[in-house]
Amino acid sequence: MLEAYFLGRFEVRLDGHVADVRPRAAQSLLAYLLLSPGNAHRREKLAGLLWPESADAAARSNLRYALWRIRQALEGTPSGRRYILADDISIAFDGTCDYRLDASELERKFPPDAPVEDWIASVAVYAGELLPGFYDDWAGLERERLKAVFDYRMRIVLDRLSQARSWELMLEWSERWISLGHTPEPAYRALMTAHSALGDRAKVAVAFERCRAALWNDLGVEPSEKTLRLYERLSRGDSPVLSLDELVGVASEAGDDSRAPLPVEVMPPHKPALPPMTAPSSLVSLNLPTPLTSFIGREEQISETRRLMTMTRLLTLVGPGGVGKTRLAVEIASGLVDRFQHGVSFVELAAATEGSLIWKAVAQALGVREGPGQSLGDTVLSHLRPRETLLVLDNCERIVATCAGVAEVLLKSASRLHILATSRESFGLAGERIWQVPVLSHPNSQEPLPIAAVARFESTQLFVDRATAVVSSFTLSEDNASGVAQICQRLEGIPLAIELAAARINVLSPEQILARLDDRLGLLTAGSRSAPPRHRTLRATLDWSYELLTDPEREMLRRFSVFVGGFGLPAAEAVASKPSGPRSGDVGVLELMAQLVGKSLLIAEDARRGRRYRFLETIRQYAEEMLATSGEMAEIRHRHLAFYVELAEKAEQMLLTARQMEWFDQLEAEHLNLRAAVDWALESGDIEHALRLVGALPRFWFTRGHHSEGTETFKKVLDSPLAQVRTRERGKALNAAGYFHWTQGNQAEARVHLEQALSIGREIEDKGIMASSLQFLGSVATSEGDYGAGRSYLEGSLALHAQISPVGPSDISWQLIFFGDLAANQGDVTQAQRLYEESAAMHRRSGDKNRLSYVLRLLGQVALHQKDLTKASVLFRESLALNVELGHRQGIAACIAAVGGESVTHSLALPVPLRVDMLYRAARLFGAVDAILYDIDTSLLLSDRLEYDRNLDAVRTQLGELAFADAWAKGQQLTMEEVIQAAQETIPS
Numbered sequence: 001m002l003e004a005y006f007l008g009r010f011e012v013r014l015d016g017h018v019a020d021v022r023p024r025a026a027q028s029l030l031a032y033l034l035l036s037p038g039n040a041h042r043r044e045k046l047a048g049l050l051w052p053e054s055a056d057a058a059a060r061s062n063l064r065y066a067l068w069r070i071r072q073a074l075e076g077t078p079s080g081r082r083y084i085l086a087d088d089i090s091i092a093f094d095g096t097c098d099y100r101l102d103a104s105e106l107e108r109k110f111p112p113d114a115p116v117e118d119w120i121a122s123v124a125v126y127a128g129e130l131l132p133g134f135y136d137d138w139a140g141l142e143r144e145r146l147k148a149v150f151d152y153r154m155r156i157v158l159d160r161l162s163q164a165r166s167w168e169l170m171l172e173w174s175e176r177w178i179s180l181g182h183t184p185e186p187a188y189r190a191l192m193t194a195h196s197a198l199g200d201r202a203k204v205a206v207a208f209e210r211c212r213a214a215l216w217n218d219l220g221v222e223p224s225e226k227t228l229r230l231y232e233r234l235s236r237g238d239s240p241v242l243s244l245d246e247l248v249g250v251a252s253e254a255g256d257d258s259r260a261p262l263p264v265e266v267m268p269p270h271k272p273a274l275p276p277m278t279a280p281s282s283l284v285s286l287n288l289p290t291p292l293t294s295f296i297g298r299e300e301q302i303s304e305t306r307r308l309m310t311m312t313r314l315l316t317l318v319g320p321g322g323v324g325k326t327r328l329a330v331e332i333a334s335g336l337v338d339r340f341q342h343g344v345s346f347v348e349l350a351a352a353t354e355g356s357l358i359w360k361a362v363a364q365a366l367g368v369r370e371g372p373g374q375s376l377g378d379t380v381l382s383h384l385r386p387r388e389t390l391l392v393l394d395n396c397e398r399i400v401a402t403c404a405g406v407a408e409v410l411l412k413s414a415s416r417l418h419i420l421a422t423s424r425e426s427f428g429l430a431g432e433r434i435w436q437v438p439v440l441s442h443p444n445s446q447e448p449l450p451i452a453a454v455a456r457f458e459s460t461q462l463f464v465d466r467a468t469a470v471v472s473s474f475t476l477s478e479d480n481a482s483g484v485a486q487i488c489q490r491l492e493g494i495p496l497a498i499e500l501a502a503a504r505i506n507v508l509s510p511e512q513i514l515a516r517l518d519d520r521l522g523l524l525t526a527g528s529r530s531a532p533p534r535h536r537t538l539r540a541t542l543d544w545s546y547e548l549l550t551d552p553e554r555e556m557l558r559r560f561s562v563f564v565g566g567f568g569l570p571a572a573e574a575v576a577s578k579p580s581g582p583r584s585g586d587v588g589v590l591e592l593m594a595q596l597v598g599k600s601l602l603i604a605e606d607a608r609r610g611r612r613y614r615f616l617e618t619i620r621q622y623a624e625e626m627l628a629t630s631g632e633m634a635e636i637r638h639r640h641l642a643f644y645v646e647l648a649e650k651a652e653q654m655l656l657t658a659r660q661m662e663w664f665d666q667l668e669a670e671h672l673n674l675r676a677a678v679d680w681a682l683e684s685g686d687i688e689h690a691l692r693l694v695g696a697l698p699r700f701w702f703t704r705g706h707h708s709e710g711t712e713t714f715k716k717v718l719d720s721p722l723a724q725v726r727t728r729e730r731g732k733a734l735n736a737a738g739y740f741h742w743t744q745g746n747q748a749e750a751r752v753h754l755e756q757a758l759s760i761g762r763e764i765e766d767k768g769i770m771a772s773s774l775q776f777l778g779s780v781a782t783s784e785g786d787y788g789a790g791r792s793y794l795e796g797s798l799a800l801h802a803q804i805s806p807v808g809p810s811d812i813s814w815q816l817i818f819f820g821d822l823a824a825n826q827g828d829v830t831q832a833q834r835l836y837e838e839s840a841a842m843h844r845r846s847g848d849k850n851r852l853s854y855v856l857r858l859l860g861q862v863a864l865h866q867k868d869l870t871k872a873s874v875l876f877r878e879s880l881a882l883n884v885e886l887g888h889r890q891g892i893a894a895c896i897a898a899v900g901g902e903s904v905t906h907s908l909a910l911p912v913p914l915r916v917d918m919l920y921r922a923a924r925l926f927g928a929v930d931a932i933l934y935d936i937d938t939s940l941l942l943s944d945r946l947e948y949d950r951n952l953d954a955v956r957t958q959l960g961e962l963a964f965a966d967a968w969a970k971g972q973q974l975t976m977e978e979v980i981q982a983a984q985e986t987i988p989s
Contacts, residue, residue, distance in 0.1 A: 008338070309420060329420055555576075658846070820832040856875050
């Protein structure tokens, strides 16, 4: 059976397999014929229609070629079926054959009393405009006609659902219509109607506001009178059941469709299965990596695996490293985006070394943040349960058993979830379908092949494509075809091996490559017989690349393998250079890195803060094995650990300076290396370095939102048996953990860690540890209302700081802030203001914009309580500007909350009508704050949260639930740019 899908895409299938109809001209011709089945079109008309700018002879030649390509794609099968009827005069599509066309199903005719299910089945096939990307004049006209058909039938569907009081279905189909674009005003009226019938007036208001914004943004018009009247009626609580005319209106309304559908041909009678609903684009996840090179071959494999994905919930692509599992998975998934209601998410697991990191990677791919009172795993499961999603789990072989366990939990907990995994071995789970990824088709003959035969193999196509990328003038010729064919044959069609071979084309001819490759493969054949054949072949290719390197290059390759997720030049110099000796430092390492990049073993990428380098994971693992056999593993990993401890401790200080953004970015770039350094410290028993690392990283984890990782890493290190010795490093790490829990609002856990740190500080007589512990214990006590203890702790910390030389400005600034908090909580606002201003002045001098923005916000709150609205406004907006500059979203949310509080205070002096407007503005800002915090999965700092909660309660009480809900919903829909702009606006006096 032939199936054609032209709505939202161009796809043709024969018996379930995708037919390769190319080029675009052949697609356009086939579409034109299929859209008018059985109609004979004169050849000269088709040639002029499809190639209007070509000469007659050229247009007729193009038509013959396009027709030939169509027949090759559709009729070049053993069945011998004919779909195209052609003679010397005309061409037609045979309308009597077994076929299905989505556009025809959209236009199926029904009797007037047909059930709503028939109308729904008709519009369900509409996945978007006809033939997107086809710019022929005829396609544009047909596109508009079918859009009119769809819109007309959608009106009928919504009318029938309204009369049947099927409100939930009415909501779904209204949203589907809206998600397809063109601003359908009737769909918004249907949304308002359904929400009203379900008793949710707040959502009626939200739907109306969405309609008004969409019409203005897309068409530059206001809602029609009919929409306005409906909104007024529903706001009063009138009956939501409407007639077709009341619901969809007349053709002349702005935003409504202006044409009734034209007569259409009817498909052979059958009732298609109803496809799944397509979610609005804002709900669809799609983070598939975008390949930088073309995909070669595997058409049948892609078609078959996509079919299997509709029959099984777990499909694992199994094969050796370098066979192309990841690239095939991306290609498979890209063609399934429309089949899964909530999209496709790609999860890279190459760096995952334990189960918690798998959950973290899945959460990041889904855009899910850890929920309050839930583990990250539970949050992921809660997110996936109601959704129809495809997860691509890539590179599972490193911890395959753990990946299998996570996959089993996911599949058992989320019944609509499908998983496509790549691994060197299967999961071994019940219901798992295993697809052994084959190599690319390659020559298998000892006799020379003609050039045309060589060019047909997938492996030779890949070699030529990648060689051309290195030497643009390279082509397959009579002179080199035999060499290329033998290279692909010897490498058994393994993509990575072929790509590595092709990368040498700038220095070696195919014959020279073949000669070197022959020697290495002969050597490997005499080696281990227990290794899988493909594994031996890939290892031979990598061994060959490795042997081509000079001794210094091999040494660099091995040593660079300790880096995870990439590295910069300073890290490379520190970890991989010789320990001593002339010309063995910076220049030597840089030169060797350039040589490895030139030989396609190391990838150089331009990053925000300079160039970084990384391996393909297969090459990195190979190099890591070479490092292990060299006897250098422990030494090099210790250098790696030492470098990142030094980096973290330097960053700890630099994050308090004017260069803090640069250092936040650097730590983010080195995130995976920092994690690997902690793991190696624990694995090797180097607990001192582990404690120093976690003692230096809490500010990074907090500011960049790595909340769960920080909590888990502190626990893992501090609970280690080796970490129980009461040293200075443990004391500092306990203080860091106390600070980290304080930023999370977990005062009880903060107290436990701070008190342990204080005990160690007293025992070893370390005044710095004691001062830091007492300082934050003072803040904890103040927040708990124990002002006497708070003052005692803070004064003790201050006394100890006076004995330390030199005293850091960060320590003094915290003292000033915490004493200010104590004064403010005890009602001495003047004293609090003086202390906050002194702290702010200190931060202006040091350039610490992060901490300055916080103190300015505290000063703004003081001014607000003093009813100095002008001063509060200036302070809040300066704080906001700093946080925007820093990209600190939690700080931005706190500033917007503060501006909302400013509006609440301002409203008290206004007459009732203006007061309501001001409170409405505050509620809208508060809704935006909630959306930002939800998005980054955190809460406000305690001082910000107390003011936010107090103002939120006041607005809800004074504004009333209905108006509050409306404003809140509008605030939740604002983009970050829109809410920042709204908060920056000065409140009119």
